[in-house]
Amino acid sequence: MTRKYRVDDLVDYDSYPLDQPQSTNYQNALAHARQQLRHDGCAVIKDLIRPTAVRTISKEIVDRKSTTHFSTSSMNPYFRTTKNPQYPDRHPVNTFVERSSGFIPGDSWDSSLAIDVLFRSIELTQFIRDCLETESVHCYADPLAGLTANILDPGQQFAWHFDTNEFAVTAMIDEADEGGLFEYVPMIRTPDDESFQRIQKVLEDDRSEVKTLELHAGDLQIFRGRHSLHRVTRVPATSKARHAAIFAYTAEPGVIGRVERTRQLFGRVLPAHEEAEQRRVRSDSLID
Numbered sequence: 001m002t003r004k005y006r007v008d009d010l011v012d013y014d015s016y017p018l019d020q021p022q023s024t025n026y027q028n029a030l031a032h033a034r035q036q037l038r039h040d041g042c043a044v045i046k047d048l049i050r051p052t053a054v055r056t057i058s059k060e061i062v063d064r065k066s067t068t069h070f071s072t073s074s075m076n077p078y079f080r081t082t083k084n085p086q087y088p089d090r091h092p093v094n095t096f097v098e099r100s101s102g103f104i105p106g107d108s109w110d111s112s113l114a115i116d117v118l119f120r121s122i123e124l125t126q127f128i129r130d131c132l133e134t135e136s137v138h139c140y141a142d143p144l145a146g147l148t149a150n151i152l153d154p155g156q157q158f159a160w161h162f163d164t165n166e167f168a169v170t171a172m173i174d175e176a177d178e179g180g181l182f183e184y185v186p187m188i189r190t191p192d193d194e195s196f197q198r199i200q201k202v203l204e205d206d207r208s209e210v211k212t213l214e215l216h217a218g219d220l221q222i223f224r225g226r227h228s229l230h231r232v233t234r235v236p237a238t239s240k241a242r243h244a245a246i247f248a249y250t251a252e253p254g255v256i257g258r259v260e261r262t263r264q265l266f267g268r269v270l271p272a273h274e275e276a277e278q279r280r281v282r283s284d285s286l287i288d
């Protein structure tokens with residue numbers, strides 16, 4: 001099968017020559033992203049995706065929107081929906097917030113699509129490795145959660161949470177007219193410290209540590225979502241929908257998501273999830 005798209009059709013190679021890592025433009029972009037990531041675990045690469053590619057990917061998302069799995073639930077930041085009596089009531093584990101957004105799953109795409117070409121591009125993955133200053137960046141091998149589109153229809157929101165995977169890259173495709181903002185608290189927890197008290201404050205609407213991101217169609221966001229609490233604010237009923245392509249990465253190759261969370265996010269699991277449950281590859285022991 002001939003590939004319909006090449007990465008240089010999709011990425012603005014004048015500003016971001018991903019094939020020329022020694023060039024001044026590449027080095028400048030890299031230095032800026034590294035500085036942002038070191039500072040707070042989040043970098044925005046402005047206008048990385050060409051406007052034509054944004055339109056193409058928007059259509060790919062809209063064409064598959066009927067496959068979105070919406071699962072309205074009240075969840076804690078660890079994606080749990082039931083109380084845990086081992087913790088007090090006023091504790092992040094027992095604090096539940098509405099999540100009404102949905103995902104278009106990984107098996108809705110195929111390799112002919114621009115969104116898929118971008119996600120699997122060796123050049124883009126290498127740029128992300130450079131930005132994160134590690135070779136340990138691998139496309140999340142999960143067949144449903146690796147490549148998704150996050151859909152917030154009017155009225156919906158994505159509650160405060162941590163990601164399971166270490167790094168995520170978001171390509172903003174369709175912005176909401178208002179709301180639908182990405183908010184985060186940089187590096188609030190570490191592999192050794194859950195920071196429950198600070199997290200509880202954020203859940204009780206203390207805004208002192210919260211940052212709001214400026215993210216526009218065509219921008220790419222690199223984010224360490226396993227340690228930074230984050231959410232997408234509600235898209236008002238009067239706005240158009242918000243669509244973002246989510247490229248998930250893990251530090252180790254071959255990671256597959258948990259059966260329980262997969263069912264929650266996508267409403268089903270594949271044989272790969274059942275198999276992986278037997279021999280799990282995880283890189284830390286945070287609660288989830």
Ligand SMILES: O=C(O)CCC(=O)C(=O)O
Pocket residue numbers: 150158163170182230231232244246
């Ligand atoms: O849509 C976004 O900007 C981020 C969504 C998110 O946090 C996630 O998919 O885990």
Ligand SMILES: [Fe+2]
Pocket residue numbers: 161162163225230
């Ligand atoms: Fe997230």
